[in-house]
Amino acid sequence: AGPIGYTLRREARDTDRIARVAPNRFHVLMPETSERDAKGYIERARRACEVWFAGVSLPVELRIEAASTGRDRTLTDALAVVEERLSA
Numbered sequence: 001a002g003p004i005g006y007t008l009r010r011e012a013r014d015t016d017r018i019a020r021v022a023p024n025r026f027h028v029l030m031p032e033t034s035e036r037d038a039k040g041y042i043e044r045a046r047r048a049c050e051v052w053f054a055g056v057s058l059p060v061e062l063r064i065e066a067a068s069t070g071r072d073r074t075l076t077d078a079l080a081v082v083e084e085r086l087s088a
Contacts, residue, residue: 001026003052004062011045027079038066 001024008018008026017029030038042064049062067073067081 004049007048007052008045011041011048016041029075033068035066035068038068042066 001020005018005020005026008028012018012028013030015031016033017031019027019029021027028041030041033041046062046064053060053062063086065082065085067078067085069075069078073081
């Protein structure tokens, strides 16, 4: 998970916050970022991780999703949306 965390940090902006919340799980908080812009980050991070995966022969599955907060959606709500999307 270390190389993945490094890759996530490398693709993030200075204002983004990345937390390792489980041995192989990360959450990325991107303040003042639209869901569309977050999806751009996801694609950059996915491509960078896939480059790393190509160099190792481990059975790895990468799942990344995004949800934004807003007038009617709190951070807790956004996290629930992401959890639902990841489990689908």
